[in-house]
Amino acid sequence: MLLTPRLIGFLAVVGIALLVARFESQFNAYYFQIIIYIGINIILATSLNLVNGYAGQFSLGHAGFMAVGAYTSAVITSTMHLGSGVLSAVVFPFALAIGGLVAAICGILVGIPTLRLKGDYLAIMTLGFGEIIRVIIQNLGFVGGARGFTGIAKLTNFFWVFATVGLVVFMLSNLVRSTYGKGFLAVRDDEIAAEAMGINTTRYKVIAFVAGAFFAGLAGGLYAHFVTYINPSQFSFVKSIEMVVMVIIGGMGRNVGVIMAAIVLTILPEALRSIAQYRMVIYSLALVIIMIARPQGLFGDGRWGKRLWVAGRRISKRFSAG
């Protein structure tokens, strides 16, 4: 393994997550909840960014995969009657991973037939899939059906959420930087050229879709074990749209921008709570304005970090010279 800045960043995030998790009980519960939601939304948005942004396959079914992960992991921890012991700390990540895997399997089942379609058609197919998942869960008696799944152990804490965030961001940014990952960009930009240069475009699309589904499944598991009560309506297509908005506002195919957008768009509706009934109006208005002013995404080409760094160095040089 290479000690890249990304690996160092990942280890730092995990370290901080461990540290903060120790003082978790001292946080204001309301702010703490928002922070957890930010983490979960970062996982959802960046994983959707792999599908919609990098691979260019417009999916509207991400909430479906999240639901699969949420219910699968919840069923596992509930049947094992996990409380808050040492055992649960060991089993919980496995439950999450299995939730992710089942979501990934759903991703394969949905992806292989639907990824032959392009653009609008694909969007509608994935939208339909997300709704199918929701309706199936609604009619599954053993997970509570439309009443919802209650009594899920509260196993999600700061550490699990942000260690997962670190891992997902680490993996996705490694992926898109690698030669392997250039395949996704080639598929998005020009499928015919990509195919002519030896890239199996169908395979790449399915891989993006399945990896996205896996991470969405992880996020679903974290969510379920945080709120302790889930019901199918939480995973409707409105949730998928929310994620798509984060990807578009952040800039399709820009991990840093999408992370920022996930943070901003999680905080914004909460920050606007004080103005009660105008909240969603202002939120929607903000989205419209952002799209008009910055159609390339709030954070543009993602090189703003580099520009900031260059500008900063120039200023510091001037000061040290003068």
Place this chain on the structure above:
Amino acid sequence: MALLELRDCTIRFGGLTAVASFSMKLPANGLYGLIGPNGAGKTTIFNMITGVYRPTEGEVLLAGQSLVGMKPYQICSLGVARTFQNIRLCRSLSVLETVQMSLVKGLSYGFASAAMNFGAFAKEEARVHDFIIETLSLFELDQYANDPATSLPYGDQRRLEIVRALASNPRLLLLDEPAAGTNPSEKRELLNLIRQVKERFEVAILLIEHDMSVVMGICEQIVVLHYGAKIVEGTAEEIRRNPKVIEAYLGEEV
């Protein structure tokens, strides 16, 4: 044995026969030209060879192996690379990344190594990077390595497409109107480039061209296509004098 052989290839789109019973042979390390008026079916033949279209009838053989029914990416990994008539470079890729996309198929690591940066990853990425820079510098494109591919001047974009095709390590290189839109001096440069490519990379080249000076200048053998059918095949001299060719291009004598 011929490297590429097309045997009685016919392709119909509905009622339209785009290519009719077309046959040709291209030896390994040969440099052949495919010419013909607009709409003669030249690019359609490329698309049949590369698997974009499936011939309605006939066989396409690469070193004796049939390519009919294979996907374009499979045909590419058997050693057929192409450029496009209207340049197809990826908008969001740099010059370096453009060449990188041709190397995806030969990678020795997979998804997990790419995501976690372990195993063969670092070594392989270093090899890929060195190979790209080396290849780009052969074509004097290395100084643009980090610029967006589509920001290059037109002639360089055409050259970059050739580099991208060569990076996939082909036995057969198909060039679709490489001289389109270039000025006379760029055209001369291009002729030299194509000759160099053929010698250095030991590939067979089949090129489509409108520009007679290009084709006549470098092709060992020229195939003339008219309304989807081959009307004549021969050396530049034979083609120049052939009355059928003159008729196809200039019309009948009055």
